[in-house]
Structure formats: structure tokens, C-alpha cells
Amino acid sequence: MKKDLLESARQHGTPLFILDHNKLRENYRRFKKCLPRVQCYYAVKANSHPEIIKTLFNEGCSFDVASYNEFMQIHKYVRGFERKDKEFFIWDKIIFSNTIKDWRTLRKIKRYRPLVTYDNTDELKKIKKHCASAGLVLRLKVPDTGSQVEMSSKFGAEPGDAHHLIRQAFEAGMVVEGLSFHVGSQCTNFDNYTAALAITSDIFHEARRKGYNLNIVDIGGGFPVPYDDQVPKFEELAAIIDAECERLFPKDIEIIAEPGRFMVATAAMLITEIIGKARREGKVFYHINDGVYQTFSGVVYDHWIPNFRSLRRGKEEVCAVVGPTCDSFDKISLSVQLPGNLDIGDYLYTENIGAYSTASSTTFNGFDGAKIIHQY
Secondary structure, three states: OHHHHHHHHHHHOOOEEEEEHHHHHHHHHHHHHHOOOEEEEEEHHHOOOHHHHHHHHHHOOEEEEOOHHHHHHHHOOOOOOOHHHHHHHHHHHEEEOOOOOOHHHHHHHHHHOOEEEEOOHHHHHHHHHHOOOOEEEEEEOOOOOOOOEOOOOOOOEOHHHHHHHHHHHHHOOOEEEEEEOOOOEOOOOOHHHHHHHHHHHHHHHHHHHOOOOOOEEEOOOOOOOOOOOOOOOHHHHHHHHHHHHHHHOOOOOEEEEOOOHHHHHHHEEEEEEEEEEEEEOOEEEEEEOOOOOOHHHHHHHOOOOOOOEEOOOOOEEEEEEEOOOOOOOOEEEEEEEEEOOOOOOOEEEEEOOOOOOHHHOOOHHHOOOOEEEEEO
């Protein structure tokens, strides 16, 4: 593998982001195999590269979007459909899962009769005014203890407010299609899922008893990626979710999920070049041509712990790897086991960097992001 990476770096230059579409397809098919009852909506925010969307669209994937621009990235693939088929696709395979949407976006998507989430009264009123054609999914606040990125401090209605928000929607002449939750990104505490499913089940069945025909349960994302050996296997979580859904919900309802990281994290690798080397207070600092303002943005925004490996052998020691900008904040890691004898011009590579990396990359300080190449 190292020989191939070295050849790619020399051919294409660095920083080089290599996206493996076979792995992308493998991750999608693994998800479907482990959770056959669950309709998979890829969370576009994890990595919105058009080729990723194209590959997943061709696999039959559905999509979770947060903005009009993300919606239009999917819409381009159904633009040529017959009107009836296009409307069905948008209704059945796209969800606006961002609970707060600006009124301009709502006006733009009104004609598509979209499926959208909400979690408060003011959002409900805004949707009613600007996009009354929408079907609604009420997002609930659920436990997210131990997840890499928590969600409950910003999103989700308190379970005690759920019935009031459901009733409000129906009294306003709108339709609540179902309930959703998100246990936090990179969730390794599987109790979060069982607790969330139990909370959702109680609200779901109470709503049905009151005559509200809810028929969707959206279990969100958070499905763990094997960044290291300590991460529990997805298959274990899938078995728990499958059993709980079977126990808690009727067979005639639709269960959907919004995996993002799970789909793309392991499908990409980054090759970087050492552009500077210094010894500071006894530690080797490797300055590379990518950093936290570019592809390693996940270190800041996603609480991600990066990994580095060298394409050259040597005695390893604790080193620091820092980015190319003049900002002292641009430190990728201050504790990495790497050979201490690497030189300027040598290469490092980082695995499992497909999620929340290029998606949030900037051109701060005038540095371009990584070149992206695809393996099909």
C-alpha cells in the first residue's frame, strides 16, 4: 500500500485526499444488511462532495439535508424525472432534518411538499406561514452521554412538551408524520439508543391513542466508526436497534436513519508532505502542508483525534504535527508516534478522514485545500 501512496503523491502532488468509492458502497451495503428494516438517509453534511452523492444515489440511498443548497445537490439527479416520480422521490427520499430553517428556504421548498423536522412552537408557526405543504417530524431531546459530539444542548423538544407540539401542529392544519431523535455523533454508549427508543415509543403510542396517525420513526445518526480498536462494533449496535424496534413499534411504520460519518469516514485517506522540521523543547515538530483550517478541520469542529503514519521507516518517538498557517492555533497533534528521522519532503498519511474534513475546509491564510482524487 505504501508504494501505491508514494506513487500517488508523486503523480498528483500533496495534500492529496483519496476517496474510495468501493468502500463507500461497502459501508452503505453493510448498513442495509445489518438494519434491513431501516431506510438509510445519508447526512450530506458529513461530506457533500458531488461524487459521493452520485455514488450513494446510484446505490438507492435516501438523503438528509440541512439547507437549500444541499437539497439542490440531490434534486439535480431527479430533475429529469416525470413530475409524479420526482415528487414521490423528494417526499420519500429526502428529509430536511435541521430543526431551524430560515423562511427563505421554506418558501423555496414549499412546492416540493418536503418532509421537515421541528422542535418548538415558533418553528412550527414559521413552517405554517411559509411552507404549509410540508410534512412534519417532531425531533425529541434524548440522552447523548459519551458521544463524541453531543446534540441535545441545541436540538430537540423536551419529551414532556411533545404532545403539546403534536397537537399544535394538527390544530394548525398541518400533519405530523412522525418522531425523530439524535443520540450524538460517534456514539459508543449504546444505552443512548435504547433510552431514546424507549422515550420515542412512549410518545409515539400515546399520540396514536389520541388519534394522531404517526407513521415514521427517525433514529438519527451517531453510528460509530472504527477509528480505533476500542470502538464497539456496529453489528452489535444494529442488533440492539433491530430488536428494540421490533419490540417497541408496529411493523407497518417506516423507520429511517441519518448516517453521515458512518458512510464516509473510512472511505478516505489523506497524504501530506513535511514542509518544515524543528526541534522545540526537545520534541520534533513536523510542519505539513495541511492543517486544522483545511482537511484536519475535524480536529476543531468534530473533536476528532487524528492519526498519522509515515511512508518511511525509522525509530519512533513522540512528535508534534502542525499545519502550514501562521496561526499558532494550527496544531494538529502534539503527541504522535512517528519516526524522528523524517526529512523535509517526506510524506505522512492519515486514514479514516472522510467525514467532517474537506466538508469544513477553508482557504484561511491563502492555503488551498487538498486535491481530491477518486478510486472507483
